[in-house]
Amino acid sequence: MNHAHRRASTPLVLALLTLAGPLAGCNRGGDPAFPENNLGRCIYVNRFSKAEECREYRGDDWTEDAARADCSEWTGELEVGELCEYDSILGACILEGGTEKVIRVVNPGDDPSDCRSTERGCELFGGGVFLGSAVCGGEDLDDIEDDSVVFQPPVLECRDPLEGEPAGASEGGKVCTWSMISACTEPGRRFQDYASCDMVLTQRPYFPVPSAPPPAEPDTRIDDDPAYAAELAWVTEQAEACACVCCHTSSITPMGAAVWDTEAAGNWINTFSPYGIAFAGGFLDSSLLGAYPASDNNGFDREITGMPTTDPDRLMEFFRKELIHRGFSPEDFADANPTPEIFHQQDIYEPGACAEGEGVAADGTVTWSGGNIRYLYILAEGSRNPGTPPNLDLPVGTLWRIDVPPDQSALRSGQVRYGQVPDNTSQRFPASGSAAPLISGTKYYIYAMADVAVPITRCIFTAP
Numbered sequence: 296m297n298h299a300h301r302r303a304s305t306p307l308v309l310a311l312l313t314l315a316g317p318l319a320g321c322n323r324g325g326d327p328a329f330p331e332n333n334l335g336r337c338i339y340v341n342r343f344s345k346a347e348e349c350r351e352y353r354g355d356d357w358t359e360d361a362a363r364a365d366c367s368e369w370t371g372e373l374e375v376g377e378l379c380e381y382d383s384i385l386g387a388c389i390l391e392g393g394t395e396k397v398i399r400v401v402n403p404g405d406d407p408s409d410c411r412s413t414e415r416g417c418e419l420f421g422g423g424v425f426l427g428s429a430v431c432g433g434e435d436l437d438d439i440e441d442d443s444v445v446f447q448p449p450v451l452e453c454r455d456p457l458e459g460e461p462a463g464a465s466e467g468g469k470v471c472t473w474s475m476i477s478a479c480t481e482p483g484r485r486f487q488d489y490a491s492c493d494m495v496l497t498q499r500p501y502f503p504v505p506s507a508p509p510p511a512e513p514d515t516r517i518d519d520d521p522a523y524a525a526e527l528a529w530v531t532e533q534a535e536a537c538a539c540v541c542c543h544t545s546s547i548t549p550m551g552a553a554v555w556d557t558e559a560a561g562n563w564i565n566t567f568s569p570y571g572i573a574f575a576g577g578f579l580d581s582s583l584l585g586a587y588p589a590s591d592n593n594g595f596d597r598e599i600t601g602m603p604t605t606d607p608d609r610l611m612e613f614f615r616k617e618l619i620h621r622g623f624s625p626e627d628f629a630d631a632n633p634t635p636e637i638f639h640q641q642d643i644y645e646p647g648a649c650a651e652g653e654g655v656a657a658d659g660t661v662t663w664s665g666g667n668i669r670y671l672y673i674l675a676e677g678s679r680n681p682g683t684p685p686n687l688d689l690p691v692g693t694l695w696r697i698d699v700p701p702d703q704s705a706l707r708s709g710q711v712r713y714g715q716v717p718d719n720t721s722q723r724f725p726a727s728g729s730a731a732p733l734i735s736g737t738k739y740y741i742y743a744m745a746d747v748a749v750p751i752t753r754c755i756f757t758a759p
């Protein structure tokens with residue numbers, strides 16, 4: 296086990312979208328030790344799960360300042376000398392186990408249906424080890440429906456243009472738009488008029504995040520520089536055509552924008568952080584978040600820039616100038632990993648050998664560990680790790696893939712036979728016909744996901 300990262304407590308939301316979000320897919324099993332002595336506790340509501348959590352700062356290496364700083368990151372207040380005490384807990388997540396600077400995150404609760412998502416938040420996204428209480432220790436957890444939000448696969452919707460808008464470019468004058476984070480409607484129209492933000496909100500964690508602090512000096516560029524104002528108007532129009540608005544335009548979001556807000560007062564570009572500017576302009580590699588070909592996305596490309604655009608050079612130039620205006624340059628981001636870090640970690644993950652009870656048995660029974668799943672892949676050994684739709688979720692080397700639609704129950708281990716499509720699931724690969732038979736003695740890669748970007752079993756097995 297390797298816990299090389301420092302900021303270990305990142306829940307799904309943060310992990311998906313910040314640079315710092317670590318992922319260790321390697322910490323299943325094992326009971327980490329945590330030190331007896333405790334500096335204090337921090338109680339707060341986890342922004343993603345919306346559930347109360349309480350962290351204890353255990354071990355000799357914690358200072359009060361460090362604990363206070365960690366706690367305020369979670370919008371809590373350090374209570375020195377206190378322990379996390381509850382009548383009932385789901386369990387506790389141990390971060391940086393085995394050292395003298397351990398965080399023990401206690402998850403209060405008594406509802407076993409919260410166990411899987413809590414465990415996943417800890418292990419897959421936080422890089423910790425989850426120690427379940429009696430509430431979460433039962434053998435029958437897989438029988439309990441996991442009530443976390445399920446990723447809604449993208450759907451292409453064709454609607455009539457709004458009154459007063461010109462005819463659409465599709466058949467019959469319709470406007471066709473994918474309901475997907477990386478998608479856009481026709482330039483000059485607004486995404487929310489032509490697609491479903493409700494669907495988009497399932498595809499990626501949403502929560503409000505305060506914008507970057509305003510500039511020290513008032514920003515007069517809109518008034519002083521007509522050329523700048525014209526470019527800004529174009530960038531705004533580009534952003535407004537795309538699904539980004541579902542979480543980045545405050546009046547459309549359920550609870551407020553996440554960092555950047557196209558409706559912010561003054562010059563809304565100031566609501567981006569420097570990281571956000573680099574991301575939007577394509578100076579950071581965000582390709583792992585997925586992209587449509589421009590020809591299937593109303594002319595919007597997201598291969599080059601982070602924000603989709605009908606003119607990558609023009610958008611890049613705008614954000615390049617913005618970075619320089621802020622005292623940064625594209626070169627500052629040249630060595631950064633592809634972002635978000637969690638997708639990068641999933642992409643470079645190197646599977647080890649399957650444990651007993653993981654893989655495909657002689658009679659075709661497929662088994663995995665870690666709970667029920669919505670996506671199952673059997674791939675040739677050496678295939679790239681499956682990524683996000685629409686363009687990274689069917690790697691070359693996929694032999695068989697089945698999906699569980701969002702309104703159906705997830706599959707249990709042992710419930711599937713290789714090549715046989717269970718009721719209420721759909722075969723994504725091969726597009727038609729049967730999967731190629733596995734060859735005895737050959738190694739294959741099983742990749743089982745609880746949901747998009749939530750792998751729970753990833754390992755190499757030898758076909759019997």
Ligand code: HEC
Binds near residue numbers: 310477499555602603
């Ligand atoms: C379902 C919600 C959702 C959608 C849709 C969405 N984002 Fe975000 N985005 C977030 C959240 C939440 C954060 C904040 C993450 C954090 O602070 O940990 C964020 C942060 C960002 C940041 C970093 C901002 C900064 O300045 O630090 C960028 C850049 C970004 N998103 C770009 C995009 C683009 C481009 C699109 C559209 C292609 C998009 N996002 C669509 C939820 C979303």
